[in-house]
Amino acid sequence: MTDTVQSSLAETRAPAKVDLKTAVAKRLKARHAAEMRFRAYGVLAICVAVLFLGILLERIVHQGYTAFVTHSITTEVYLDPNRIDPTDIMGANYDQMITEQVMAKMGVAEDEYGTTSGEYKEILSPDLGFKALEALRDDPKLLGKKISLTSPIAANADLYYKGEISRDIVEADRNVSDQQMVWMDDLKTKGLVKGHFNTYLFTNTDSTQPELAGLLGAIMGSAMMLLVTAALAIPIGVGAALFLEEFAPKNRWTALIEVNINNLAAVPSIVYGLLGLAVFINWLGMPRSSPLVGGVVLALMALPTVIIATRSSLRAVPPSIREAALGIGASKTQAVFHHVLPLAMPGIMTGTIISLAHALGETAPLLMIGMISFVPGLPESVTSAASVLPVQIFIWENASERAFHERTAAAIIVLLVFMIVMNLAAILLRRRFERRW
Amino acid sequence: MKLYTRPLYAPDTSIGKPRDPSMTTTATTPKFVARDVKVHYGDKQALHGIDIDILDKSVTAFIGPSGCGKSTFLRCLNRMNDTIPSARVDGTILLDGEDLNDRKVDPVVLRARVGMVFQKPNPFPKTIYENVAYGPKIHGLATSKEEMDHIVESSLKKASLWNEVSDRLHQQGTGLSGGQQQRLVIARAIAVGPEVILMDEPCSALDPIATAKIEELIDELRQQFCIVIVTHSMAQAARVSQKTAFFHLGNLVEVGNTEDIFTNPKDQRTQDYITGRFG
Numbered sequence A: 001m002t003d004t005v006q007s008s009l010a011e012t013r014a015p016a017k018v019d020l021k022t023a024v025a026k027r028l029k030a031r032h033a034a035e036m037r038f039r040a041y042g043v044l045a046i047c048v049a050v051l052f053l054g055i056l057l058e059r060i061v062h063q064g065y066t067a068f069v070t071h072s073i074t075t076e077v078y079l080d081p082n083r084i085d086p087t088d089i090m091g092a093n094y095d096q097m098i099t100e101q102v103m104a105k106m107g108v109a110e111d112e113y114g115t116t117s118g119e120y121k122e123i124l125s126p127d128l129g130f131k132a133l134e135a136l137r138d139d140p141k142l143l144g145k146k147i148s149l150t151s152p153i154a155a156n157a158d159l160y161y162k163g164e165i166s167r168d169i170v171e172a173d174r175n176v177s178d179q180q181m182v183w184m185d186d187l188k189t190k191g192l193v194k195g196h197f198n199t200y201l202f203t204n205t206d207s208t209q210p211e212l213a214g215l216l217g218a219i220m221g222s223a224m225m226l227l228v229t230a231a232l233a234i235p236i237g238v239g240a241a242l243f244l245e246e247f248a249p250k251n252r253w254t255a256l257i258e259v260n261i262n263n264l265a266a267v268p269s270i271v272y273g274l275l276g277l278a279v280f281i282n283w284l285g286m287p288r289s290s291p292l293v294g295g296v297v298l299a300l301m302a303l304p305t306v307i308i309a310t311r312s313s314l315r316a317v318p319p320s321i322r323e324a325a326l327g328i329g330a331s332k333t334q335a336v337f338h339h340v341l342p343l344a345m346p347g348i349m350t351g352t353i354i355s356l357a358h359a360l361g362e363t364a365p366l367l368m369i370g371m372i373s374f375v376p377g378l379p380e381s382v383t384s385a386a387s388v389l390p391v392q393i394f395i396w397e398n399a400s401e402r403a404f405h406e407r408t409a410a411a412i413i414v415l416l417v418f419m420i421v422m423n424l425a426a427i428l429l430r431r432r433f434e435r436r437w
Numbered sequence B: 001m002k003l004y005t006r007p008l009y010a011p012d013t014s015i016g017k018p019r020d021p022s023m024t025t026t027a028t029t030p031k032f033v034a035r036d037v038k039v040h041y042g043d044k045q046a047l048h049g050i051d052i053d054i055l056d057k058s059v060t061a062f063i064g065p066s067g068c069g070k071s072t073f074l075r076c077l078n079r080m081n082d083t084i085p086s087a088r089v090d091g092t093i094l095l096d097g098e099d100l101n102d103r104k105v106d107p108v109v110l111r112a113r114v115g116m117v118f119q120k121p122n123p124f125p126k127t128i129y130e131n132v133a134y135g136p137k138i139h140g141l142a143t144s145k146e147e148m149d150h151i152v153e154s155s156l157k158k159a160s161l162w163n164e165v166s167d168r169l170h171q172q173g174t175g176l177s178g179g180q181q182q183r184l185v186i187a188r189a190i191a192v193g194p195e196v197i198l199m200d201e202p203c204s205a206l207d208p209i210a211t212a213k214i215e216e217l218i219d220e221l222r223q224q225f226c227i228v229i230v231t232h233s234m235a236q237a238a239r240v241s242q243k244t245a246f247f248h249l250g251n252l253v254e255v256g257n258t259e260d261i262f263t264n265p266k267d268q269r270t271q272d273y274i275t276g277r278f279g
């Protein structure tokens, strides 16, 4: 009898034991499978993201890298007293004079109607004429002497030299004629035209001539605007966050403010542009299309992000630090400024720099406040008209000349480099300051 | 059955037997006089009218089950409850005869007089030197670097940490061991020159050796300061304190000489608690 009891016990126990094991094993299998699946999704997602990013970068770099190389012409120019009236140096036709001199040097004969020199002029650059006039204006004694001038070659010629205008296209469909191609080849073999790194892109401001157009004005404009943005958004944003997080009573009003700040962070940027147009330009009469207005508008746009980032990094500081400071008789302000804020600094800086990088790339609100005008010179102050990098990209992309499109991609690369530098700075600052914790 | 009997932890028999003549007068004057102290957190009442006198130059231990309001009452003594928006404190607490909840009393000054050591060691993420020097700095207690060095050194010595850290004063305070950190925050509290030191479970995260060091330290500090300590260890309360107060569900059940509380409790609840029947 005891035997049967025991065997029945063993029977009832044994399957239970096996069941538990197999159940666990079964579930384990399912769990491993789920884990593998999830990992596979993750890897897939990253692959897709990297692929798109790669395509984007490839397109931009592919289109833009040629703009970092350009061709320029160097030639001796005889400031011919027969053609330049010393009393009226502005009145002379320098382009014609230089073109004829280059043609003579290259052995190209002028026809009786002057069409050949007209065509030849197209592959040189009007900048040569400006340079000659400038040299003469600086030093009138140069009249009758020979000077050496260098200037970027016409944009179409540059494109041809870079192999972007092919002979295979029907002559009527391209901007350069067969005859001009022959001349250009000749100029290159004679050593007058040379390819080199396109420094003009960084030393020139915007121009109607693509070969002369550079980003200096836009870079300066962006820098000024970013300074205005930072000068407004950082102190106001950090101050507001400090007050809300550390000092303000937690009541209905502060809750309402918090909700509104979070909502503001999601408002489309163009709305800020409309606000800027209505308030700063039309009502306060600030100068249109100036870095000042742009900076103020972008500061408004960056504020919610700065406040949110600052608040969350303040919240991440352990309360025990506040208690420690208060416990030995520090005032609330001392506790915040001596202990909490320094500890929150890496997070605040990261958030701030990233929101500034966003502001740097922002276009829509700037279009609303009229920052779309052609600005040929450098902005003198934050109140003068200026162009900024993203808007410059927008303007160039809408230009009709092909050479501008090449420069659009180059400008995008420059903008991307600035952003990468800023984000890198954010990471480095974070690393540096976190180590002190 | 009594789990904790006298010989096990032998409370300090020097109670009432002054170590130096100046103690005779001070030991009998209460540093704190609390009457009908009630604390609410929002709608929830945490303390139901506490009446207690806390003597100067002696150690008073608060014991009681978790959540009974020991920390809450301790935080009333230096108005740390002010920092909790939902907390409301009623009743009077006199510090040297002065109501510390009076509007005229600046909590900043009060907290300089009544220092606090928290349950979890919380050194600032700065150097050891800066940790100790912070209090004297903000209160302007040192006029020169030499004076500050002196304050830092003597505070660390009082906290019996000096020998371990004298050669690395300019290293991070957070890099010390838990027990060293706890002594560092005690040194930080001492450096301000307080009259009272409140300690909320200062040894709860420490090993027996570090605990023993801190207990020794408390015993030494008692000669200069009024010390209030919250502890969950009966043995510790018996070892370091002269007075013991037993809290239960927001009430002060019993307070008296530590010896009496542990050997001859008047209330059944105290008896049950110290013998381990609940809590």
Ligand SMILES: Nc1ncnc2c1ncn2[C@@H]1O[C@H](COP(=O)(O)OP(=O)(O)OP(=O)(O)O)[C@@H](O)[C@H]1O
Binding pocket: B041, B044, B046, B064, B065, B066, B067, B068, B069, B070, B071, B072, B073, B084, B086
């Ligand atoms: N900040 C707070 N907000 C709301 N309620 C609180 C707060 N702090 C404490 N309480 C409540 O007040 C009561 C007493 O808490 P207190 O921290 O004083 O207990 P304690 O005796 O120190 O317990 P322990 O021994 O676990 O530290 C508890 O019921 C607790 O839930």
Ligand SMILES: [Mg+2]
Binding pocket: B070, B071, B072, B200
């Ligand atoms: Mg507690």
